Each structure stands twice: as structure tokens, then as C-alpha cells.
Amino acid sequence: MTSEFVAARQGGLTLLEMMVVLLIAGMAITLGFQSLGQWRRANTAISQISGATQQAALTEAWLEESLRSLIPLQEQAFKGSEEQLEGVTTQPVQSHQGGATPIVWSIRSEAGVPHLLLKEDEEEGQGLDLPLPGASEARFAYMDEEGRLHTQWPPELGLHAHLPAAIVLEQDMEDGSQRLWAAAISGARNPRFNPFEVDLE
Template sequence: MTRQRPAQAGFTLLEMLAAIMLVAFVGSLMVQMLIYLEKASQGIQRHTAAKQVRSLSLEWFTGAVEGLLAPEPSNDESRFRGDEFSFEGVSAGSLARRPGIPVAVAFRLENDPEQGYSALIYVRRLEDSRWALLQLPGVARFRYLDVRGRWHADWPPTPRLADSLPEAVSLQADSAEVFVLAAVMGPRTRPVADEL
């Protein structure tokens, strides 16, 4: 008679080690996946925040241009003037005040050829402070549209237009990514007392 061993219930040590190694491998893959997902989520949040800042900055620029107020005749303080890299005037659509309250505004473009971008800067003339709004790729410039549909690098293009506003102001960068056209919404000149 041969003696039979009873069947053992449970797992052998080798089976247990194999199971533990498999669970550890799957767990390490899951941790790596969670780390990757967290980094991807942070990248998406940064990208979304940058797009929101860019959109808000361009809206501020557009609002300030739309709210430009026609200067009082022969008043140098309130005249709108600009060149390729800056402009200043009086706007009712300022960043610094409630909408509708006229305030002196100025925008500047500071080009940095080494870095390959231009910074759009809002200047608060009365408080002597500057807010860097956003960075634009390449060299950026302002252009001014007259009533005849011609673009100019400087405003006023002629002394006759010194007491008037341009029809629109564009902000454009050398790269095709940026072109913002902001139309002046109010009257381009103030009526003279005889016209009232």
C-alpha cells in the first residue's frame, strides 16, 4: 500500500512571490500614469490661464481704443498721438477706472529682438506706473487708419488731423499669429462751438 499525501490547500511560496511582483509592477505603472496625468493637467491649466490672460489683455486694449474720446480743439493735453511703438490719448474705456470715466491712457510696445518678442505695456500716465499685459511673438507695431481707408505709421499723419481720432488702431506682429483691429466707436472730432 502506498500512502497518498493529502492535497495541500493554499499557495506555494513561489506563487505568492509571483503574485506580489505582478501587483507591484501594476502598481508602479499606475503611479507613473497618475504622475503623468497630473503633469498633463497642470500643463493644460497653465496653457488655459495663458490664453485667458492673452484674451483679457487684448480685450482691454480693444476697449481702451473703442472708448477713445475726441480731443478738445487745440488742447495738446487731450490730443491723440501715436507712432509705431506707442500711442496716448483720453479714453472712457480705461483699465484703471470705471467704464465711462475719461482718463489719460497710453500703450507702449517694447521690442526685444534677442528674445524674439514684443511686450504690450499699458502705461498709467497720471500714476506713473506700467502694466506689462502680454508678450507678442516677433516685432509688433501699431498702425492708424484714417477716414479715407489709408494706414499710417504715425498719428496724426498731417497737421490738419491733429484734433481728430483715427478710425481704427491695429496691433500687429510680424508673425501671422497676431492682428488686432480696434475701431474707435465715438465721434472722431469734437464739434466746434459754432456748430452747436
């Protein structure tokens, strides 16, 4: 009698055991899908942060390269305010590098996000629209040789060079912090006088 019961028992699972197995498997699959969803959301967030960081780094590099290569020209004075600056650079972002290229960097806000706008060589109509991710406000400031910041260039009073010593892009971030991008002018800051120009004319 006992051997017959054991033989019948070895034949398969009871309905109750099958239900327990299916319940455990269902719980495991549910937990797996939840973990997968969390991983996907985390991966998407990391990708967005990484993309925004790369975009900000590229924008900073373009701005710094363009501004540190500004050159002073007597016939085209450098002008700067908190919202816009105009000058001539030898390192344009889109045009051929090495030649003197007029540039205009300006700031505008779109849907609460400040954007950097770049115009190069107005005859060709080239331009870039570069958002500043994570920033709520942005403005230019101009540093003189003594390290003082001015909201415009040329400054209102006193003697000044044709170009500032450095240009700073101040950014107020959404988290309350401040991000500063600075570009020091690498070349001469005043036009050079050539005494032979009169003879050539």
C-alpha cells in the same frame, strides 16, 4: 495519499506563486505611477495654456475697450507710432469710467516676450504691465477711413482726421502665424466746434 496532497495544497501559495503575484503587482503599480505622472504633466500643460489664453483674452478686452472709446480733444492731439500711442479715453481700465482720462499704451520687449504697458492719468501714477503670451514681436498700426494702414498717426502726408478709424495691434507669433487685435473708434473722430464757446469766454 492524494487527499493528503490536496489538503496540503489548499493551505496556501508556494514561494514561486507568491513571487509571480508580487511581480505582477509591482508592474501594475509602476504602470499606474507612469500614467499618473503623464496625467500630471498633461494637466499642468493644459493649465498653463488655459491661463495664457485667459490672460490674452483679458488683455485684448482691456485694450479694445480703452481704444474704441478714444475721444478727440483739440487741446490734446492723438499721437501714435509703432511702439506707442497717446490719447484720451472715456473707458480707462483702472480709473473711473466716464471721464476723459489721458492714456499711454506702449510696447516693450522683455526676455524676447513683448509686453503691453498702460499708463493712465499720470498724476495718479497708475499702470499695468501685460505680457503677450505666444508672441515674438508686436507693433501698432493705424487705419484711415479708406482702410489703409499707417505706421504712425497722424500720417505723413494728406488730410486726416484727429483719430484713426481703427487701431490694430499686430503680433507675430512664435509659430510663424500672425494675431491681430483691432479696435474701431466708436465715437466722433474730430473735435466738435461749439459756436457758443466764444460767447461763454
